[in-house]
Amino acid sequence: MTLLDGKQIAATIRAELRAEIDALRQAGRRVPRLGIVIVGHNPASETYVANKIKACQEVGFEAERIALEADISEADLLREVHRLNADPAIDGFIVQLPLPAHICESTILSAIDYRKDVDGLTPENVGRTVQGLPSIVSATPRGIRELLARYNILTAGRHVVVIGRSNIVGKPVAMLLMQRPYLSLPGMSASSLGDATVTICHSKTQDLPAICRTADIIIVAAGSPGLLTAEMVRPGTTVIDVGINRIDDPASPRGYRLVGDVDFPAVSPLCNYITPVPGGVGPMTIVSLLQNTLQAYHEHTR
Amino acid sequence: MTLLDGKQIAATIRAELRAEIDALRQAGRRVPRLGIVIVGHNPASETYVANKIKACQEVGFEAERIALEADISEADLLREVHRLNADPAIDGFIVQLPLPAHICESTILSAIDYRKDVDGLTPENVGRTVQGLPSIVSATPRGIRELLARYNILTAGRHVVVIGRSNIVGKPVAMLLMQRPYLSLPGMSASSLGDATVTICHSKTQDLPAICRTADIIIVAAGSPGLLTAEMVRPGTTVIDVGINRIDDPASPRGYRLVGDVDFPAVSPLCNYITPVPGGVGPMTIVSLLQNTLQAYHEHTR
Numbered sequence: 281m282t283l284l285d286g287k288q289i290a291a292t293i294r295a296e297l298r299a300e301i302d303a304l305r306q307a308g309r310r311v312p313r314l315g316i317v318i319v320g321h322n323p324a325s326e327t328y329v330a331n332k333i334k335a336c337q338e339v340g341f342e343a344e345r346i347a348l349e350a351d352i353s354e355a356d357l358l359r360e361v362h363r364l365n366a367d368p369a370i371d372g373f374i375v376q377l378p379l380p381a382h383i384c385e386s387t388i389l390s391a392i393d394y395r396k397d398v399d400g401l402t403p404e405n406v407g408r409t410v411q412g413l414p415s416i417v418s419a420t421p422r423g424i425r426e427l428l429a430r431y432n433i434l435t436a437g438r439h440v441v442v443i444g445r446s447n448i449v450g451k452p453v454a455m456l457l458m459q460r461p462y463l464s465l466p467g468m469s470a471s472s473l474g475d476a477t478v479t480i481c482h483s484k485t486q487d488l489p490a491i492c493r494t495a496d497i498i499i500v501a502a503g504s505p506g507l508l509t510a511e512m513v514r515p516g517t518t519v520i521d522v523g524i525n526r527i528d529d530p531a532s533p534r535g536y537r538l539v540g541d542v543d544f545p546a547v548s549p550l551c552n553y554i555t556p557v558p559g560g561v562g563p564m565t566i567v568s569l570l571q572n573t574l575q576a577y578h579e580h581t582r
Numbered sequence: 583m584t585l586l587d588g589k590q591i592a593a594t595i596r597a598e599l600r601a602e603i604d605a606l607r608q609a610g611r612r613v614p615r616l617g618i619v620i621v622g623h624n625p626a627s628e629t630y631v632a633n634k635i636k637a638c639q640e641v642g643f644e645a646e647r648i649a650l651e652a653d654i655s656e657a658d659l660l661r662e663v664h665r666l667n668a669d670p671a672i673d674g675f676i677v678q679l680p681l682p683a684h685i686c687e688s689t690i691l692s693a694i695d696y697r698k699d700v701d702g703l704t705p706e707n708v709g710r711t712v713q714g715l716p717s718i719v720s721a722t723p724r725g726i727r728e729l730l731a732r733y734n735i736l737t738a739g740r741h742v743v744v745i746g747r748s749n750i751v752g753k754p755v756a757m758l759l760m761q762r763p764y765l766s767l768p769g770m771s772a773s774s775l776g777d778a779t780v781t782i783c784h785s786k787t788q789d790l791p792a793i794c795r796t797a798d799i800i801i802v803a804a805g806s807p808g809l810l811t812a813e814m815v816r817p818g819t820t821v822i823d824v825g826i827n828r829i830d831d832p833a834s835p836r837g838y839r840l841v842g843d844v845d846f847p848a849v850s851p852l853c854n855y856i857t858p859v860p861g862g863v864g865p866m867t868i869v870s871l872l873q874n875t876l877q878a879y880h881e882h883t884r
Binding site: 386402403404405406407408410411412413436437438439445447451452454455458459460475476477478479480481482484485486491494 | 688704705706707708709710712713714715738739740741747749753754756757760761762777778779780781782783784786787788793796
């Protein structure tokens, strides 16, 4: 069994990004600039945004924090989105979710120019990904694909079972892995991406264990601790655990610990490859945002 | 074994549409108006466009044929698209494919306002369908869903195997049937739509027969005559055949006959339900275009 070390791969990618940005600076060119819109003062959102800004700074990107009050109207927030769409100094931007209840998230997200949508959450980018057109892929699916590729885990012709049908993980990762491999990433051979046979499972699926036992690769993104058990996994499977769940743990200084959706102690001995939680998919997600920003920068400055 | 009679269901739907349009006329309201752009003089395209105009007239819609010469520039065709986007008299429009080689189809399709995109082929509409937002679904997937619903064939919790990953059938029908059932259609109960476990298979899939034998519903859209054989189908399966292939037949007056992707004589005795070819999915596709146009009209006149 090999652990898929997302923390280490993410560090490698950050080093690659830093080298590329250093080269840009030395060539006298401007560097990528990411805008981050935060509405209100949700503490979790503040932390996420701070981490994203820190990640930008580590690789030499510029980051612009656009802080707006929680009582901003939907119309004013839309105006801000349109301003960022038009701002030539911004290569890409994200609107940190959740938004206050009086604002419709899909209205705001849909207004983002897909070429600057580095979260890859606009319908335009999702549709372009589905249709195999050049697109920005949302962070977690991109991170999963990159993790598989860096470990040379081929998906072509393999049976991938995706558990969960969220808009940010399950549906886009399924679409990404079943595509013809024309969505190549720098440094990857096209043949390592896509061409999988994909099954999408969810809460209404009947006999999930039997379906999982036919999988070569299982991607679990259900938000349910311990969902994937040993009886659902045949020997030699690759397991990607996207879940991040807090469970009470009085022995921990914080009173809780983080676990994924996989019964790791029982499942991991059966696997060829498996991601740990934490340290697997999580670190790949934030580095994917940086890669998306660089991709938008290259399109923008072409 | 029950034949899924697309021809008859389509006639029923046309009668429903005609009744609704008659009621609009009697109430003194305008009727839906569909624009059809045809570029050049491809004989097959001319026939398709003539059939679509005839279908509009039969149900009382207005149709406007916009014929452009084959040497039109991409820029001029884009201008025509923008004009139609802005024309308040047009509820929806389609650009008949294929386009001449010097014009990029995805550039033209992407420029159509998704609210008028009654072919449901813009990335925006595809992405909205994937994300479960209100959208216009492309004709064949919508027709398949309607056919299943009219025969009360539930998809919730069932295993649907889709063979083929085209942008117009395989990918959108997979996304449609795995969704939470919030995409309701008039006259259907929400519970009859979506919530399926979906597997997408294609040319790179290994052991397709074994996967098909786990299916409750098989949707074949591969363009390969006789692809689905009896050994791939367990008794009680529902089979939807989207293929339309011409094969030589000296005994036919035209010298050919139309067959689907299913070995119908061998497979049909095993099925609970199966679509014939012709007369199954085909007639549903053109009636779906009419339903999409009416949907756009209702959104437009709200």
